[in-house]
Amino acid sequence: MLKIDRRLIRNFDWATFSLVILLSIIGIMTIYSATRPLLPNEQPAFHIKQIYWLLIGMSALFLIVSFDYIWLSRFASPLYAAGIVLLLAVLIAGKTGMGAQRWLNIGPLSFQPSEFFRLIFIIFISRYFITVQDRMSLISMLKSFLMFTFIPLVILIKQPDLGTAIILLIMFLSISLAKGLQKKVIALLIILGIISIPFIGNIFWEGLKDYQKNRLIAFMEPDADPAGIGYHINQSKVAIGAGGFLGKGYLHGTQGPFRFLPEKQTDFIFAVFAEEWGLFGSVFLLLVYLALILRGLDTALKAKDEFGKLLASGITFMFSTYFFINVGMTLGIMPVVGIPLPFMSYGGTALLSNFIAAGILINIRARRYELFY
Amino acid sequence: MINNNRDSIRIASLVIIGLFILFTIRLWQLQVLQGKEYRKISTENMLRIIKIPAPRGIIYDRNGIPLVKNSPYFYASLMPEHLENVDINSLAEILGLNSVDLYAKINKKRLNPFEPIKLKESLTFAEIAAVEARRSDFPGLIIDIDMSREYLYGDVGAHLIGYLGKINPSQSKDPEFRDVPPDAFIGQWGAELLFDRTLRGTFGERIIEVDALGREIRPLQDKPPVKGDDLRLSIDINLQKAAEELYADRAGALVALNPNTGEVLGFVSKPSFDPNKFARGISYDQWIELNQDKKLPMLNRALQSQYPPGSTFKIVTATAALNEGVITPETKVNCSGGINYGTWRFGCWKKNGHGTISLHRAIVESCDVYFYEAGKRVGIDKLAEYARRLGLGSETGLPLVKERAGLIPDTKWKLEKRNQQWYLGETFNAAIGQGYVAVTPMQMAQLMSAVANGGFIYSPTIIKLETLPSPARKADVKPETLELVKNGLYGVVNEAGGTGGASRSKIVTVGGKTGTAQVVGIRKSSNLLPERFRDHAWFVAFAPVEKTEIALCAFVEHGGHGGGAAAPIAKLAIEGYFKNKGAERIQGSKEQKKDKNAEN
Numbered sequence: 001m002l003k004i005d006r007r008l009i010r011n012f013d014w015a016t017f018s019l020v021i022l023l024s025i026i027g028i029m030t031i032y033s034a035t036r037p038l039l040p041n042e043q044p045a046f047h048i049k050q051i052y053w054l055l056i057g058m059s060a061l062f063l064i065v066s067f068d069y070i071w072l073s074r075f076a077s078p079l080y081a082a083g084i085v086l087l088l089a090v091l092i093a094g095k096t097g098m099g100a101q102r103w104l105n106i107g108p109l110s111f112q113p114s115e116f117f118r119l120i121f122i123i124f125i126s127r128y129f130i131t132v133q134d135r136m137s138l139i140s141m142l143k144s145f146l147m148f149t150f151i152p153l154v155i156l157i158k159q160p161d162l163g164t165a166i167i168l169l170i171m172f173l174s175i176s177l178a179k180g181l182q183k184k185v186i187a188l189l190i191i192l193g194i195i196s197i198p199f200i201g202n203i204f205w206e207g208l209k210d211y212q213k214n215r216l217i218a219f220m221e222p223d224a225d226p227a228g229i230g231y232h233i234n235q236s237k238v239a240i241g242a243g244g245f246l247g248k249g250y251l252h253g254t255q256g257p258f259r260f261l262p263e264k265q266t267d268f269i270f271a272v273f274a275e276e277w278g279l280f281g282s283v284f285l286l287l288v289y290l291a292l293i294l295r296g297l298d299t300a301l302k303a304k305d306e307f308g309k310l311l312a313s314g315i316t317f318m319f320s321t322y323f324f325i326n327v328g329m330t331l332g333i334m335p336v337v338g339i340p341l342p343f344m345s346y347g348g349t350a351l352l353s354n355f356i357a358a359g360i361l362i363n364i365r366a367r368r369y370e371l372f373y
Numbered sequence: 374m375i376n377n378n379r380d381s382i383r384i385a386s387l388v389i390i391g392l393f394i395l396f397t398i399r400l401w402q403l404q405v406l407q408g409k410e411y412r413k414i415s416t417e418n419m420l421r422i423i424k425i426p427a428p429r430g431i432i433y434d435r436n437g438i439p440l441v442k443n444s445p446y447f448y449a450s451l452m453p454e455h456l457e458n459v460d461i462n463s464l465a466e467i468l469g470l471n472s473v474d475l476y477a478k479i480n481k482k483r484l485n486p487f488e489p490i491k492l493k494e495s496l497t498f499a500e501i502a503a504v505e506a507r508r509s510d511f512p513g514l515i516i517d518i519d520m521s522r523e524y525l526y527g528d529v530g531a532h533l534i535g536y537l538g539k540i541n542p543s544q545s546k547d548p549e550f551r552d553v554p555p556d557a558f559i560g561q562w563g564a565e566l567l568f569d570r571t572l573r574g575t576f577g578e579r580i581i582e583v584d585a586l587g588r589e590i591r592p593l594q595d596k597p598p599v600k601g602d603d604l605r606l607s608i609d610i611n612l613q614k615a616a617e618e619l620y621a622d623r624a625g626a627l628v629a630l631n632p633n634t635g636e637v638l639g640f641v642s643k644p645s646f647d648p649n650k651f652a653r654g655i656s657y658d659q660w661i662e663l664n665q666d667k668k669l670p671m672l673n674r675a676l677q678s679q680y681p682p683g684s685t686f687k688i689v690t691a692t693a694a695l696n697e698g699v700i701t702p703e704t705k706v707n708c709s710g711g712i713n714y715g716t717w718r719f720g721c722w723k724k725n726g727h728g729t730i731s732l733h734r735a736i737v738e739s740c741d742v743y744f745y746e747a748g749k750r751v752g753i754d755k756l757a758e759y760a761r762r763l764g765l766g767s768e769t770g771l772p773l774v775k776e777r778a779g780l781i782p783d784t785k786w787k788l789e790k791r792n793q794q795w796y797l798g799e800t801f802n803a804a805i806g807q808g809y810v811a812v813t814p815m816q817m818a819q820l821m822s823a824v825a826n827g828g829f830i831y832s833p834t835i836i837k838l839e840t841l842p843s844p845a846r847k848a849d850v851k852p853e854t855l856e857l858v859k860n861g862l863y864g865v866v867n868e869a870g871g872t873g874g875a876s877r878s879k880i881v882t883v884g885g886k887t888g889t890a891q892v893v894g895i896r897k898s899s900n901l902l903p904e905r906f907r908d909h910a911w912f913v914a915f916a917p918v919e920k921t922e923i924a925l926c927a928f929v930e931h932g933g934h935g936g937g938a939a940a941p942i943a944k945l946a947i948e949g950y951f952k953n954k955g956a957e958r959i960q961g962s963k964e965q966k967k968d969k970n971a972e973n
Contacts, residue, residue: 038590177381238418241403241411259585260418275415279404283397290393297386301379313382324392331399 012065013299013365019292020061020343020358024054024351026285027269027344034256034264034272046265046346053348057355064359068367072360073307076127080148083120086113087155114156114164115349118318119357121168124148125175126310135180138188145172162212163325163339170321171314178300178313232268235261236330239271240282247278265346267338271330286327293320299365308364315357420593421583424554427574428520430601432534432564434610435638435837436953440534443520447496449504450489451479455513464511467503468493489515491556494654522558522565522652528645530613532673533606533637533773533835535563536648538655552576561651563773564606564835574601605837607636615949616641616927619942623932625910626674628818629925629946632915634842635822635831637771638923639946642674674930676769676776679811683888683935684739684872685911685926686760686806688824688858690747691736693759696854699750705731708742712801719745719801722889736861737871739887741805748804753795756803757783762848764819764830765812771833779816782809807891814928817913822924823848824855824862825884825915862886863918866940875940876914881951885914885943887935907931912939916947923950 032047072079090113128148132140149172156165173189181189239255242248256264256272264272274282296316303309319342326341328334340347342354403411432440449468451459456479465472470493479490493500501516508514522537538561544550553559554576560569577598582590609629616627620643629639646663655663663671672678694700710726712719721727721741727734735743748756760766766781780786782803784795802808812820815833823830829845862884865873872887888911910932915924925943932938 038584039588174385177385180381235418237403238411238414240400241407242415243404244408244412245405254419255415257584258419258590260415274400274404279400282400282404286393286396286400290390293389294386297382297389300382313385317385320389324396327396331396331403333395333399 007369008065008366011366011369013295013362016292016295016299016358016362016365017061019288019295020355021058023288023292023343024057026273026288027341027346028054029250030269030273030276030344031265031346033251033253033276034261034269036251036257038257049348050346050351053351056348057352060352061355061359061362064356065363065366067363069308069311069360069363072123072311073127073130076124079120080124083113083117084152084155087117087152087159089113091155091158111349112347114159114161115347115353117152118164118167118171119315119353121149121152122171122175122314122318123311125172126307126314129175129179129310130306132179135182136176136185137182138185141176141181141185144176160212163337166325166337167318167321167339171318174317174321175310175314178310178317232262232336233329233332236268236271237332239268240274240330243275243278243282245279247274247276247281250276252276263338266340267326267336267345268330269345270327270341273344274330289319289323293323296361299361299368302368303364304368308367312361312364315361318357319354419582419584419590421581421589423579423581424557425577425579425598426520426557427576427598428600429522429537429574430572430603432572433603433605434613435605435607435636436609436611437605438610440525440530440606440610442523442525444523445518446494446521447501447516447518448491448494449496449500450491450515450517451511452489452513452515453479458512459514460510464492464514467507468496468500494519495521522648524648524652526610526614527649528647529617530608530610530640531563531645531648532642532675533563533608533640534648535560535565535567535773536651537561537565538651558652558654562648564604567772567835568604572601572604575599607631607638607835607837608640609638609950609953611953612639612946612949613641616942616946617643617645619945620929623929623938624668624674625927625929625932625939625942626678626814627925627927627942627946628675628815629923629950630818630822630831630833632822632826632829632831632921632924634838635833635845636838636842637833637835638950639925640675640835642672644668644670646670673774674928675814676771676774677813678928678930679777679779679813680909680928681808681810681890682806682812682817683890683909683911684741684806685817685886685888685913685935686810686812687736687739687744687804688820688862688886688913689760689763689765689806690744690751690756690804691732691858691861692763692824692850692854693751693756694747695732695857696759696850697751697755700732700747702732702857705729706735706740706743706746708740710742712742712745714798714801717798719798732857733861733864734870736858736886737864737868739865739872744804745801748800749797751804753800753803754783754785756800757781757786759850760810762850763823764848765816769813769815769819769833771815771835773835776815777813779813780809780811806888814926817911817926817928818924821885821913821915821926824858825921825924827852827855859884859915859918862915866914872936873912873914873940875936876912876944876947878916878944878948880948881916882918883914883916883944883947884918885912885940887912887940889933889935892931907933910935910938912936912943914940914943914947916951922954923947 028047028050031050035044035046037044125144125148128144149168153165153168156168235255239253239261242255253272253275255261255275261268261271273285293316296312296319300309300312300316303312322339322342325334325337325339329336340350343351428443431442434440461475461479462472465475475492478492496516504511504514504516524534537558540550540553540555540557540559544559545555550559552575559573560566565572575598578594578596579592580594581592584590612629616639620641623643625643627639627641628637630636631638650659707729708721708727710721710724722739727738727740730740730743760781766779768776768778787793787795799808803810819830819833828848828850830848831842831845863882865871865887866877866883866885873885876883876885890909890911892906892908910929912927912935913925915921925946927939927943927946929938929942
């Protein structure tokens, strides 16, 4: 049976755990404020559902911590295969939301396989990279991209879940960097990136759906049509700006509950928070995320083996990427890409997946001294 | 090997910290530097200010008869957030609108994305029924009720009463209209425009907190509208109706004044227009049609058309000559049907002449030769001075439209404008109201009023006066002079051979003067000419002669002879006025009788 090591309890990463619990509680409070009823006949239950998911997430976290993360490397391939199957299932049978298929219905539950796949992808790539000797050459980089990244990328773009696809690409590059690339590969990537911007930009543009094009136009020129495509960004800036230095106070924000801000309990939850807590609260929240990220990178540095290191960097980069894209979008300095804010946005699958990811981080840190298992 | 990637993680940490600093700067920018601005927008987001139109004041005639009323009508509007769910083409079909126009209305840039878009006003019951039957197909479609102005007498008195129109962009910027919402109707013409402030009342205001779907969350403030004040015009609608009916299709103008106050009792400009067409917004096509109509229905002929006054001007010549003492009532002139001046012949309208004639009969029979002589004796400059003293040659000051001043020529004018000396022949022409002389119907009514009241020029007003009129300007004419002229004018109507017999009334004694303004030089029987070459007909009149209550000028464009075309209209207008007054009097005397009976 399961044996809980004493050292495991002593080395349990309470810091990471507290930070994610803190973020989740702030998230639930903000979800409630964003969806609180204005008229007596409304009964939104978003925050209640999120509390259930938080409890499920915490259980999952402890479960993950109790196994050595080495197990993950053993199951990396079957997990990856299962993930691809689920993504394909969504593509075939998924229900459409916002012109995009992301959910899969299993009985009463509907969940987003892509939320899990990003994690599976990190585990799998990390597992694959430890087989590569020394710094990565161009050949091994291309090989791993074509073999393991290209297929899920195509499926995600096809869904289309552009947000997760971008995340996946960034994950691939950042884990490669964490693994270490040959200097000429880095140089080549930089040159390639610069040259291909207009070229890829064009193909990319043609392949976008109208709502995606509109988001980009709105990002470039938010004031062009305040009631139309620039509406999201403008209302988000209004919400954040209206917070001022100290905020309007908890449950006194209006942009969210009055529905001027779309996607208020999911993608734009940071704006709802910033309206109520002001610069003061927002900077505090940024510091909480910064602490979580730096702690994750520290875990990567301290990991006992390369798999742990790559896994911890991958997970932390994932949190960072989600955080920067999401908050950058609400601040109007990045285009609107529909991805949630980790631990705070409403959404069960994402919360569960993030708690599992946090569990893996805690797992790696707790087992950093166990060199000879 | 593990050490290899320590560096990349350290670099990543630095990049991440850098991004955090960038985000903090951005937060500072939004929340501290622009915070106040965004706070204001977020507050305004939730507030919807609904302007509640105030019932407009009712316009009455001088006797308290209502001329307008406010009647309810239905209109359709659409909440813009439901646009995506509405099939615009079938909506256009149901509302009987052109779908291109409807798209244009919907796509017009709006300030507030949640403000309902007005689609169509004055819906018929059939349209409302059609919309209601398919309610569920058109979410966000609102049928609501509003008030519109109804002009009870249609085109009667339209030039004076005026009409309403949507407030235009330049008016919206005017502080005078600060409280008026952008789609509101305000007075745009006539009394509706002049007294808009009085009639308009104060818009009510309901401020409610709304969410982005436009749902009312809670009311914040409720200020009921204040009805506009009523307005009592000086016109008599019975007089107005009587006069306008007689004009029928003819063009012209009639102005009737109370000579003791300057109140406008009747104000006709024909052809007229129906102000009801404007009440809910006139369509572009209708507006073009009105403005391109060859009959010029939008031209205010009482104030804006100027013509030679013809023989009505002999009132001025007679007054000037008598007052200056260059003729007396006994002065006799021999009319042989015309006089020769150089190579020119100045004829009298009566080719065989009037024989030896004195002032009274010269007025009665409108002898041209007598007035050539009188004009010659007075001289053009004195004649012009008297014309001006009696109110000609300058605006009367009725602010309805941009008024024309007319023209009273003299030697100075001719030298300045034509750079020519004045010829005596031109004095002859001026003395009988032809040639350069030009007047408006309004000016002639004022002149008639001044002659009737003993030489006082009151500023005209379209409001019934409850107090004494503002002091009048004195024309400085001896009362005896005016008495003599008035006697002549009485004769015109009531004596045998008088040119104005057509305005003789059994109800009241009328005095007046005919006038026929030549359009072409040849004197022919007017009826044989095409209408556009026919003479203009004038008639100025006052009644009762003894103690005058009404003075008027009737003008018929291309009407032919003044005595034939204009005099009957003047008579009907006068009778229209006194019939109404008579009714009051009869009632009054009955009550007196009752009192007497009671005493007995």
